[in-house]
Amino acid sequence: MLRYIARRILLMIPTLILISFVTFIVVQLPPGDYLNAYVAQLTAEGGETVDRQQIEMLRERYGLNDPFIIQYWKWISNIIFEGDFGRSFEWNAPVSDLLWGRIGLTFVVSLASLLFVYCVAFPIGVYSAIRKYSLGDYVFTFFGFLGLAVPNFLLALVLMVISLQVFGVTPGGLFSPEYAGAPWSFAKLMDFLAHLWIPMIIIGTASTAALIRVMRANLLDELNKPYVETARAKGQSEAVLIMRYPVRIALNPFVSRLGWELPALVSGAAITSIVLNLPTAGPILLTALQSQDMFLAGSFILILSVLTVIGTLVSDILLAWLDPRIRYS
């Protein structure tokens, strides 16, 4: 088992290198650099004028004139050797100061949605496999797809307006104002959970349908495998034998999909966060990309990707733990 994990971790390395490289290309693609955006933003509303020669000196200082590969190397080597993600131009702060809190919340939200999705998809998947082509099967399938079909951002906005008009509260954010600044406490946690469910559901709806289908399909394959009959011939009761054998086995692909769901959910979280005004990676990433705050944007994309790669790894390990065939080969 340990060797298996070790091997998978080794295999991650090239992927990670590639990711970091592509990430940097992506953030470098847009024309111009941060300072152009900066000047533009300053001179907006007929406000500031900036000393062009000062800007040039800044450009020198930040090495924005260096060739791509050198910039990349500076960035990545700092990350690897010093854990220094560079500096956010726009925020005038070390990227790492901005990064972790939001990444953390992003993943809390994503994982919460993941949990939600699986908790919903599993029973429904099992049900619609066992009651194949029953009314319930169709109904669930339909709502599953409905969730998939409604764009997240639209759903988010409508939900917010409704909750304003019906309950008179704005569900935006992850904390109530009184807790926003406060340090973590039980009360804050409660408040957090109270805010969590709306984004959780909104983000979740998109993936549920797919997973229901996966569970259903797999279970259908398993349901008429001989070993089910064996168990039946033993005198085991339907409910127990279905959960113990086919479901247990159909679980594997269901779990192995976990790794692929994560990126989707993180993306969903990014968009939804913008509408719901969540302090996650999404909003800040968007602005960072727009203002070409490349180290910030780059680091966000990088970390998100790395974490999803790790998520995939975890799901693989989980799978190996679930399925002896993988574990022992």
Add this chain to the structure above:
Amino acid sequence: MAMTTDTATPLGPDDAPAIVAAQGAEVASQWKLMWWKFRRHKLAMASGVVVLVLYMIAIFAEVLAPADPNDFNPRFTYAPPQELRWSYVDDAGERQWGLHVNAYRTELDRETFRRTFVLDEEERIPVGFFVEGEPYLLLGLIPATVKLFGPEEVGAPFYIWGADRLGRDMFSRVIHGARVSLSIGLVGVFLSLFLGIVLGGISGYYGGWIDTAIQRLIEFIRSIPTIPLWMGLAAAIPLGFHPLMVYLIITAIVSLVGWTDLGREVRGRFLSIKDDDYVAAARLDGASEGRIILRHMAPSFLSHIIATVTLAIPSMILAETALSFLGIGLRPPVVSWGVLLQEAQNIRAVVTAPWLMVPGGAVVVAVLAFNFLGDGLRDAADPYSH
């Protein structure tokens, strides 16, 4: 299995397979069998029809849309939908038949800066079929002026799905939006299909280190959260580009992520088929590599690919809306469902002009239809399985 005797299923080798039951099945080709199997899938059938209709709409948008999607009208900003009526009571109190809508009386409230619209029971705008409209080019070549239906006098206010903030006809806009959104789905899918088949095919057919490499690549692409990737790439589009160019690039971006699923699918099929006896047999029949792949292998996974493709289209459509929402997708004057939704993406629309969210409905319908259709196709994809 080598030595099959009858297991639970009563259909042993010598009961001729169940599929033969249908009339003339002995000479029924794969596609016929698939069609028979698909036909039994009612929901899929219905969805298939819906999809067909949607594409018809997209193709003949000019004919179906009563107005030019970009015709604005200051007097009818945020005009609510008009009700199509079949009859009315004339001054003599007689019920008269005749398709019409009622004109609005509208005034601007200087305090709230809202236009209030009151249906004018008196003034009727007769609506007809195949009426004259603004001239256009059908399919981009045939000059025509006829509209399927619309107000009999050109330019009379006619907003059955309401108007947007510039007083443009939502109905016409949604119809024209279908063109871009649906084609993005299609073009995108074909781009990814191309990538998927080429890379997945190579990967599956040759295997070995190429396979491993391509698998890594897929794994890698899939491990990058799509939205940030799109944000980055889309932010990189030179915005001076012609809208059409942007459209193509966006499609490319969307499919750049989408192809991986297809890649895996194709590879999977290739792997499973390439060791099948009948492929070996074909080789022993002296068939060339090319013929083996095209004549012997392709048909058996084509059907599966088609199903997968169908299931991939909705995600493309949704991706387009997501990009537009982020303001990094298509832009006006291009009219796509995504663009329309972005314009509905504000409280005012939700509260005071809900009809602006009709495009959302369109997206939902399209996505649902494609999914159910794909489902049906997938079930029918292998007519030889019992």
Add this chain to the structure above:
Amino acid sequence: MTMQHLRRSVGTAALTLALAGGFSVTATADGHLHQAPMLDALVESGDLPPLAERIPANPLVIEAIEEVGEYGGTWRTAASSRTDSWMYRTINYDHLVMWNQDWTGVVPNVAESVEANEDSTVFTFTLREGHLWSDGTPLTSADMVFAMEMLRDPNLGIPSRSYRNAAGWATVEALDERTFTVTFGEPYGTFLQDLSRVSSSEMGDGLLKLPRHYMSQFHPDHNPDGIDQLVAESGFDSWVDLFNARWSSYQNAGKPTLAAWVIEDPFGEGTQVRAVRNPYYFKIDEEGNQLPYIDDVIFQVYQDNEVMLLQALAGEMDFHGRHINTVPNRPLLADAAEELGMEFIRLIPSSANEGAIYFNQTFEDEAMREVLASRDFRAGLSHALDREAICDTVFAGAAVPRQIAVSPEFPPLYNEQLANQHLEYDVDLANQLMDQAGFAERDSQGFRLRADGERITLVVQVRTDKQDMIDIADLASRYWGQVGVDVQLDVVERSLSDQRRDANQHMILMEDHSSALADAILAAAPYLPVDDDQGFGIPWFYWYAGMDNAQEPPEQVQRQIALYREMGETSVPAEQFEFFAEILQITADNFFALGTCSEEIQYSFKLDHMRNVPDVMHGSFAFAPPGPYHPAHFWIDDESLR
């Protein structure tokens, strides 16, 4: 309260702003000072010196707009980003001088008085005696000298327009503890006005944003020994990054300020910025109560203005005047107003134009420039637009047709011709003008041709972040199509748009401008090329500013620039207006740019319980509402919220 003396001694044009009679604390109504209850405990415990020691000998006494208020409460509002001017205008508008409330001139604020010399090159400021930073450290001329040094430091690149002019950076000299001079190489008559406005950088009045005792530790020249360690601890790569991070008021709670509220929860992790009362604030009301009345200000930070709007609709915004106070949102707010007890405040709009269309007179392409340079052609285009329809459509009637011009609401600079020439919708006239301009020839599709037989295709560059402009451009292009002019929209992200503009690559540029009132003089770009915030002659501006890629402007434009320079020599508004009126006349004759609509209705909103907020304000960005109305003396008339 304060008054402005315009003294004209023979042959000299000088200006002095001072506090009449020099108020003394005892002069307040009951002769006693009062402080917020929340501070009493601190004073008793000795954590805080008594009030008398905390405020200047002659604090600035604010005459309440409505009434003397009561202490307490939170001002709930919102912001959209770290660099959101709404924050500068509400809790940070304490410059050396400030606008007076009717926007006729400038009055002292942090400075007790200021005096300009004859040719407006030297300005002498006097600080208040015993004025303290929010951490209790005295405010002295030394702070000013240090600050100027920092502003000039080429390593840092701190944006601060006010202390630079055509001749470059100002120099600051300390005469004594409280008096110092700001000296410019060239006359800078509008210096004090410039100083009174806010800018889109949080710096605003730079001299007051860099407290020496705090910032000096981050500069190697002043802290040679400690700096390296500080950098190391901070996680930054260089002292520059560290310094630039530390001068930002909105990102570190630590930095002392002179403002009424001190940032406590800065930008960063959370979704809100919180500022609490500054116990050393230098303003009091007529009854000797130290301001501010309101305990703290909370800005909810939003990515998406729609969500911000929801907060307002939920009645969770006491007073707000940015992002969401748009015409499209008006109906929603109006609906909610009833039950929320919301009031609208009329903003006197300063809108030179919401859709100013600049024709690049210095466009590279020969043949095309010829087209753009034809006044008749431009006039023709102008007549081809049905502005009534456009403004009605895009602004729901909240904007009126006008060329790029000073608003009638500001008589001293209003120019009838500039505002209304070529305004009426007249397709025939339009065609006639363009024909006689020499572009009568048309191609098969009915589009007009240039002299060289090529089709005229106007490429209009618009910014993505301005939906109104995009709509206007979209509609305009249709009208122009009707007179046979082919138009292509080039919707471009802002920074790219500016890059192209500065590289003089644009053909036709669309921008929006305030500067329709007193601010016309300060942001004169729409009228003459003294800044790059315009699209008709970027190289002319380079010529004016003596930069590279310059082109010599035509004679009449040179005349404008000359007049502008002359205007710079006086600090007396009335005189400045005379010069500028002449400049505007030339602008009208040139007609390099045509306008579409200028907003007539601007508003912001507040809840009833928010008191001392005027019901009419100047809306111009440069005027920085509500800054000049002393947000420090706004108060919340609702027990439950205090």
Add this chain to the structure above:
Amino acid sequence: MERGHVIPMNPVDPDAVLTVRNMKTEFALRTHTLKAVDDVSFTLKRGKTLCIVGESGSGKSVTARSILRIVPEPGKITGGDVILHREDGDVALHEMGDRSPEIRAIRGADIAMIFQEPMSSLSPVHTIGFQIEESLILHTNLDQKARRARVVELLRRVEIPDPERTADRYPFEYSGGMRQRAMIAMALACNPKVLIADEPTTALDVTTQAEILDLIQELQDEYGMAVMFITHDMGVVAEIADEVAVMYRGQHVESGTVEDIFANPREDYTKMLIGSAVRLEEPSPIKIAMQAKQAAQTGQEPILEVRGLVKQFAAKRTMLGKLVAEGVRAVNDVSFDLMPSETLGVVGESGSGKTTLGRCIMRMHEPTSGQILYRGRGTDTEITGLDKKGLRDLYADIRMIFQDPYASLNPRMTVEQLIGEPLRNRKLGTPAENRDRVADLLVRVGLKPEHMERYPHAFSGGQRQRIGIARALAPNPKLIIADEATSALDVSLRSQILDLLLEFQESFNLSFIFISHDISTVRYFCDRVAVMYRGEVVEIGNAREVCDNPTHAYTKALLSAVPRPDPTRRRIADRHRYVAKDADLLSNGASA
């Protein structure tokens, strides 16, 4: 129909454990209702074995499942009585609901069942131990320790080595034989009165089969349970049955004691079944005739010479060089000659490398070393040296018939396209000519020309194999490699197909390499036979000699394990055993 009552029913038969009367089970298919079990009656007696024999689709498995009421969807038990005679009185199973606790109390406790696929019948993700223990949990109230002890004991009883350890292993770590033993252990867990064995040995090699059959009989003697043994193999029937019930198309054809049935079968179908089994016991008459002819013409040189052929499958490694699969010598230094119009049989158990050998000759696998010399066309052709082009030509001379008539015919091509493929690829003649040729071939293999437009799915297994043969014959080959060509077919069909092949051999004097695990077909069909074991040819020689008095120990063991369709000559019990400790672990159930 009255056949249901062929066995005179004696309700008070003291030994009767289970009585089945007029059982009916139907499957409602989309198009018609299939009577899978149609009015079947029989009795199971204590300590006796009832063999239900029949070909595919005869409904014997459904019968078994109907007893336990575990008929799969859309099956329905529509009538009949099933009565279990217990000490505490009779129990009417037919009155119980499919999911009722009553029936569940009986399943696995009174009546246990073992299935055909030892792999897929066990859950891959649960330990063998647990899966056995489950029955104990369900039907006994032993505590955990006791249950564990019982499991170990059971495993030991069925001769699983080192049961304490192996109990915690997963099925995929067991070999086919071991799995089936484990299944048996599971069935025996609660000392059932009735053991229903559904083709328990079909998927196993003969030697393994022999051992399993042994085991079952031992256990039966030991516990005195009644065994209902379902099989299609008359040999097995002859070996173990006390009574026999023959089924055909869901109907109960006839039954009686095993001796009666074999000695004087009444029904034609039974006769045919036994007949076709017995025929395979002797060389085909056609063959004998041919051999007589060949004896005349001597001094020919072989059409195919194989010398020192070796196939080493490379060990599989990951990118990081981790060993995934050990390398194996599937074929180890094999040499033989093949004369024109001669048939060489290659027998061996799964994993013996016989299939690999065939594929190496065709270059479907690249031989690691060795020579393959083909003399088919005047000149000598060194097959190992041929390039792609050369191979294509070769494939016209050497053809292959595949094992699985379902997998080897592309379901998406018409019969014409399938058979015409080699002609078309070799551009032999115009489409029209090819069409006639296909028609002709169809007739020769006993199908009709008008079948040309049909697709494979329209044909039964036997017919498909005929199509496969037609395809092989199409380009007038000289040598045909038949890999388990008849294994997938019912006994009655086998001899037909073999005879068909013999006809062709005669008329086109073809040579055959006939790969099979089934000794009887080899004896019936082959001139010479090579016995393979672990990649090596342990014995090669005249088919009859090898089959009747083998020299090599392994061959002996192999042959002696083959059940004969003759109840009077039972011999599996006293068969030779070839001692190779890990032989069991090596054979993996299904043949390669």
